[in-house]
Amino acid sequence: xxxxxxxxxxxxxxxxxxxxVSIAEHPARLALDDAAALxxxxxxYARGKIMQASLALIGGGLAFYLWWTSLNSLWLAGALLLxxxxxxxxxxxxxxxxxxxxxxPEAAGGDARALLVRWGRLHAVRSVLGAAATLAMLGAIYWRx
Numbered sequence: 722x723x724x725x726x727x728x729x730x731x732x733x734x735x736x737x738x739x740x741x742v743s744i745a746e747h748p749a750r751l752a753l754d755d756a757a758a759l760x761x762x763x764x765x766y767a768r769g770k771i772m773q774a775s776l777a778l779i780g781g782g783l784a785f786y787l788w789w790t791s792l793n794s795l796w797l798a799g800a801l802l803l804x805x806x807x808x809x810x811x812x813x814x815x816x817x818x819x820x821x822x823x824x825x826p827e828a829a830g831g832d833a834r835a836l837l838v839r840w841g842r843l844h845a846v847r848s849v850l851g852a853a854a855t856l857a858m859l860g861a862i863y864w865r866x
Contacts (some may be wrong), residue, residue: 727783731777731803738773739847739850740852742747745844750762750837755831758833765820777851781801788800802851817840
């Protein structure tokens with residue numbers, strides 16, 4: 722049961738962090754002028770990427786193990802939802818991240834603002850994945866499918 726709770730905790734932390742960024746941090750960032758918003762995004766992203774990637778890997782791996790040993794399909798759903806953040810990030814979000822990382826302070830303007838807005842929309846998908854994974858894992862603890 723400890724493994725189940727650790728998987729759920731990792732998923733909930735992932736979802737909570739992603740939701741915080743989507744609901745509080747990124748909208749506040751977008752309220753800044755373009756140069757300040759871009760300057761704030763860089764260190765925030767650098768710190769957050771390691772935490773979120775680790776939580777997704779740990780929670781997804783534990784949930785996959787729980788599915789493998791219990792055949793409870795909700796664990797598999799939780800694992801796949803949480804681990805889906807990796808390909809989403811690598812193939813969809815990462816090109817935007819690279820453009821934002823490469824943009825110098827002088828590039829702050831319409832293009833940087835548009836990239837930040839796009840990044841926020843893409844990050845919201847990670848929030849949905851994390852919340853759905855958390856709900857699936859919570860369901861797996863209480864129901865056997």
